[in-house]
Amino acid sequence: MNTNNTGLDSLQIYKLAGNLEIFIYKMTKDFPIDEKYRSVDQLKRSSSSAADNIAEGYGGYFFQDKINKFYIARGEAEETRKGIKRSQKKGFISLKMSEATNRKYVQLIKQINTYVGFLRRRAGSLFQSPSTQTPKHPYSSAQSLIETIVAIGIIITAIVAILSVGMANLVLGGQSAERITAVNLAREGLEVVVAIRSSNWLDPDQNWPYGLANDIYILNYSTESLVNDGDESTEDAKKATFSGEETIENCTNCYLCQQDGEGGERNNDTYIHCDNEDIFRRMISVSNGDDLGDNCAANCEKKVVSTVYWKERGYPHTISLEARLTDWR
Numbered sequence: 001m002n003t004n005n006t007g008l009d010s011l012q013i014y015k016l017a018g019n020l021e022i023f024i025y026k027m028t029k030d031f032p033i034d035e036k037y038r039s040v041d042q043l044k045r046s047s048s049s050a051a052d053n054i055a056e057g058y059g060g061y062f063f064q065d066k067i068n069k070f071y072i073a074r075g076e077a078e079e080t081r082k083g084i085k086r087s088q089k090k091g092f093i094s095l096k097m098s099e100a101t102n103r104k105y106v107q108l109i110k111q112i113n114t115y116v117g118f119l120r121r122r123a124g125s126l127f128q129s130p131s132t133q134t135p136k137h138p139y140s141s142a143q144s145l146i147e148t149i150v151a152i153g154i155i156i157t158a159i160v161a162i163l164s165v166g167m168a169n170l171v172l173g174g175q176s177a178e179r180i181t182a183v184n185l186a187r188e189g190l191e192v193v194v195a196i197r198s199s200n201w202l203d204p205d206q207n208w209p210y211g212l213a214n215d216i217y218i219l220n221y222s223t224e225s226l227v228n229d230g231d232e233s234t235e236d237a238k239k240a241t242f243s244g245e246e247t248i249e250n251c252t253n254c255y256l257c258q259q260d261g262e263g264g265e266r267n268n269d270t271y272i273h274c275d276n277e278d279i280f281r282r283m284i285s286v287s288n289g290d291d292l293g294d295n296c297a298a299n300c301e302k303k304v305v306s307t308v309y310w311k312e313r314g315y316p317h318t319i320s321l322e323a324r325l326t327d328w329r
Contacts, residue, residue, distance in 0.1 A: 008058050013111045017051035017073070020104055024080065027101075031092050039092065043083045050076040050108070063123035064177055067116055071184055074112045075191060081105040082199055123177075179317070182280065182308040185256065186321040189284050189306030192219045197325055208327040212302050216240040217284045218254055240283045248309040248318065254281035281309045289324055300327040 008014055024047040028040040050073045057069030081102055088098035197212060218238050242250045256279075289301030307320045 008055055011054070011058060013108060013115055014051065014054045014058065016104070016108050016111065017047075017054050017077070020080075020101075020108065021047040021051050023101070027093065027097070031087070035092070039083065039087055039090070043080060043087070046076045046079040046083065049073075050080065054112075063119055064180055067119050068180075068184065070112050070116050070119070071188070074109055075188070077105050077108050077112070079195065081109075082195060086199065178279075178310060178312055179319070182310055182317070182319045183321075185280060185282055186306045186308045186319050189219060189282055189308075190304060190321055190323045193284060193286070193304050193306075194323065194325070208300065209302055209325075212286050212304075212325065214287050214302075215285075216246060217286070218251075218282065219284055248281055248283050248307050249316065251281055251283055251309075254283045254309075256280040256282055279310055283307055289326075301325070 024043050028043055031040050053069045053073035053076060057066045057073065060066040060069060084093070084098055084101045084105070087093050088095055193212070197209075216239065218240055238253065240246075240254055241252045243252050244250045248254060283306075285303075285305040285307070287303050287305075289303040302325045304323045304325060305320055306322075307318060309316065309318050311317070
């Protein structure tokens with residue numbers, strides 16, 4: 001009897017996410033009792049959600065739905081990784097355990113990126129089906145020359161109409177898929193900034209604006225601050241560089257491409273996966289928000305704008321999402 005696992009149970013990233021979920025569950029048993037509804041609940045929820053979204057993505061029907069679920073799983077894995085680091089700083093776990101768990105979650109995030117790339121290639125291959133040869137119209141000696149010409153004209157007209165509709169659907173489908181991806185990337189940029197604010201807010205040594213310095217940045221999944229003070233020992237965001245006016249069209253280091261397993265200038269965790277190089281760009285702008293009146297100290301609101309730019313069929317497109325963060329300590 002063959003007892004080999006098939007399907008989801010044989011998926012390596014699902015196995016890794018499930019093992020990490022069990023590990024987190026056992027590790028948090030030793031946390032203080034008063035952290036049951038804080039750190040413990042948060043770590044259990046995010047680690048479990050990472051595995052659950054991988055399972056949902058694997059079982060999805062449409063490729064874009066699958067990819068979106070894996071994006072969510074990647075975010076939950078990153079949230080768990082941040083929570084582990086905070087737990088170590090609070091003294092709940094040892095530095096050795098924190099670093100070992102962090103490495104496992106970095107491995108999981110990279111494997112999710114690779115699997116998303118695999119899904120994108122699979123989705124693209126569906127549009128490369130071999131063309132079919134139109135059957136030749138059967139010629140009957142009883143048909144007149146006029147009847148034959150009319151029949152051939154009808155067939156050609158039908159083929160042209162079918163090809164026109166098919167090409168229009170392909171163009172519209174491609175535009176929809178790229179726009180959904182751009183919205184997800186813009187939303188992801190805001191989530192990273194919110195995570196930085198939330199992480200630093202929990203640190204009693206941090207004060208407003210909790211590492212959110214005014215500037216224009218590019219982000220990676222290890223970013224802990226938007227200060228970028230030049231200290232190489234901290235995981236700060238990189239500032240965006242421009243070839244002219246400070247617009248995303250002129251940004252020279254905002255490209256979102258992920259590693260392929262070999263070395264290279266763009267081969268690091270700073271970039272996000274894309275099939276064709278230089279499809280998307282993203283930059284994060286942080287500035288002071290509106291004046292909230294006498295009950296609010298100066299600059300107690302930050303306006304965060306996540307902008308994604310891409311070109312499709314030679315035409316530029318831009319999407320911007322905005323969030324307002326306040327000093328709510």
